[in-house]
Amino acid sequence: MKDATLAKAPTGLRLLKLLAAAALLGALQWLGDAIVTRSGWPVSGSVLGMLMLLALLCLRGGVPASLNAVTAPLLRHLMLLLIPSVAAVSLYLGLLSQHAGVFVLTAVLATLLTVGVTAWVLQRLLRRQAP
Template identity: 45%
Template sequence: MVASRAASRGTLAGMSILRAFAVLLLAQFVGEAVHRLLHLPLPGPVLGMAGLAAWLLLRGGAPDAALAETSDTLLRWLPLLFVPAGAGVFAYPGLLRAGFVPIVVALVVSTLLTFAVTAWVMQLLSRRATVRARTEVEA
């Protein structure tokens, strides 16, 4: 009896992971459809992310356990999922050799500069906002 209840709970958990995966795909599909219908510059998965976040907030905020677990798992796999696209580096040996110096310098300089500027502006402004909030409370 206990065993069969545990087993049925197991299938239920399995089912709800499948359902959660379907929810993610559905959100991406809706995002893809909106992208095509409205010719928005944002791609389907990004619109799907925004749409799913909005839907969760309308329903009270917290995602159910299966959706949270499925999402966490997919996000942990994220570094793996970039390997097929990343191996594309080996598809253009000629072009990469021809522009090697400007390519490498631009990648390094621009990536580090973009990180530095974004992080500094964010820290500077949010610190200022915190200080202002604090002085308002004290006043």
């Protein structure tokens, strides 16, 4: 369903679709947390939930308009959501300085990997779209 179609839907139906999209996000985070808790995997439940969301979107072939409408405001204000995490780092400055080398190496490698994967995906998408 396109954004225009969602906007044309009756108010009750539109609200129901938005609530279902928000519930999906919450359910995937809860499911990710539950799986991590039961399995003991060393990964955040939120990250696992996001991976499950990615899998669902890949299977669907796109982002539903209702999910886009729910997540767009969150993405616009993403930095506000990260403030508690950044502030929490200040509690562990001693530990961080003790392992500064490993932290910097990990941050650099993760950044390089992210940029590399992003460039690779972009090239594939551009090749697919070329006439």
